[in-house]
Amino acid sequence: MAVFTQVSDEAVAGFLKLYGLPEPDMVTGIAEGTENTNFKVLAGGRRFILTLYEARVDVADLPYFLSLMGEVADACLPSARAISMQTGERLGVLAGRPAALIEFLPGRPNMEPTPEDARKAGAFLAQFHGVTKDLSLHRPNDMSLASWRAMIDRAGAEIERFGDGLYTELKETAQLLSDRWPGQGPRGPIHGDLFPDNLLLDHGDVSGVIDFYFACTDFFAYDLSISMNAYTPETGELDLSNAEAMRSGYETIRPLSDEESASLPTLLCGSALRFFLTRATDAIFVQESALYTGKDPLPWLRLMRHHRAAMENAR
Ligand SMILES: Nc1ncnc2c1ncn2[C@@H]1O[C@H](COP(=O)(O)OP(=O)(O)O)[C@@H](O)[C@H]1O
Numbered sequence: 001m002a003v004f005t006q007v008s009d010e011a012v013a014g015f016l017k018l019y020g021l022p023e024p025d026m027v028t029g030i031a032e033g034t035e036n037t038n039f040k041v042l043a044g045g046r047r048f049i050l051t052l053y054e055a056r057v058d059v060a061d062l063p064y065f066l067s068l069m070g071e072v073a074d075a076c077l078p079s080a081r082a083i084s085m086q087t088g089e090r091l092g093v094l095a096g097r098p099a100a101l102i103e104f105l106p107g108r109p110n111m112e113p114t115p116e117d118a119r120k121a122g123a124f125l126a127q128f129h130g131v132t133k134d135l136s137l138h139r140p141n142d143m144s145l146a147s148w149r150a151m152i153d154r155a156g157a158e159i160e161r162f163g164d165g166l167y168t169e170l171k172e173t174a175q176l177l178s179d180r181w182p183g184q185g186p187r188g189p190i191h192g193d194l195f196p197d198n199l200l201l202d203h204g205d206v207s208g209v210i211d212f213y214f215a216c217t218d219f220f221a222y223d224l225s226i227s228m229n230a231y232t233p234e235t236g237e238l239d240l241s242n243a244e245a246m247r248s249g250y251e252t253i254r255p256l257s258d259e260e261s262a263s264l265p266t267l268l269c270g271s272a273l274r275f276f277l278t279r280a281t282d283a284i285f286v287q288e289s290a291l292y293t294g295k296d297p298l299p300w301l302r303l304m305r306h307h308r309a310a311m312e313n314a315r
């Protein structure tokens with residue numbers, strides 16, 4: 001889930017009143033997700049997602065995330081949109097947490113995507129970048145090179161629970177990435193977390209993109225690398241066919257430049273390191289939650305090693 005913060009029915013009813021909504025008929029905690037507390041709410045015959053933003057989300061970033069969600073929805077891509085209160089505000093406070101009521105989108109995530117699904121997701125990501133490239137919204141990526149080094153240092157020797165010698169291997173990988181990271185390229189607001197669980201599908205078509213809480217300004221090709229890795233099955237033999245299909249779907253809408261193609265092995269290694277580190281540090285510094293299941297870091301270590309070899313062989 002997560003439900004990190006419990007909320008009384010009365011408090012939810014009071015919050016909904018700010019939107020002119022009646023008392024809820026149903027409020028259910030949602031188990032999926034790792035960052036925030038989410039409830040599914042039924043009120044006045046409509047469904048909503050009620051999100052309470054937890055400690056990992058910086059309150060100062062919330063206007064950026066909510067604006068980006070609205071802009072993407074305004075551009076006719078199926079994006080979750082924060083609903084405005086009667087005062088016009090989109091952000092309130094519930095149970096001491098910043099909170100928003102989000103439009104409920106139809107569809108379900110496909111957690112076992114095929115190459116054809118990955119191709120569609122890639123095309124969608126390119127459309128997303130086609131919209132965001134023109135937006136004057138900016139948030140630095142606080143989950144990039146400097147933060148990876150900081151996460152490795154924070155975990156220290158504890159990181160070795162995932163493999164002997166890992167501390168040194170990760171430090172070296174972070175250094176290699178710093179040396180090779182591209183200096184320029186097409187960039188703008190990226191989703192930053194477009195995994196299969198954040199793309200809702202209805203009868204095989206994309207019906208919703210959710211969970212914008214890692215969105216930031218970065219290279220579009222880096223966003224593609226995140227999703228190429230995220231669509232790679234985590235179990236069984238390493239199978240990159242979804243990643244390849246994701247890239248070819250993306251390129252049907254926005255072909256990569258030669259420079260972007262050349263930087264892809266580095267970006268893939270970087271995004272693999274990034275998600276290995278967040279999953280590993282979540283496991284080390286466990287957060288308390290009524291419903292919280294961590295995610296396995298090891299598939300991302302395998303990806304990181306694969307892409308590091310490709311990156312080193314490429315030059
Ligand atoms: N706008 C939405 N419409 C429908 N379902 C949603 C929506 N937003 C979130 N969900 C559901 O809630 C779950 C958790 O949301 P998510 O944003 O991924 O949480 P977290 O921020 O904690 O990662 C999703 O997997 C999905 O099932």
Ligand SMILES: N[C@@H](CCOP(=O)(O)O)C(=O)O
Nearest residue numbers: 033034035193195211275295
């Ligand atoms: N997608 C990331 C972690 C963020 O989780 P989410 O539930 O907010 O998508 C991962 O899988 O490591």
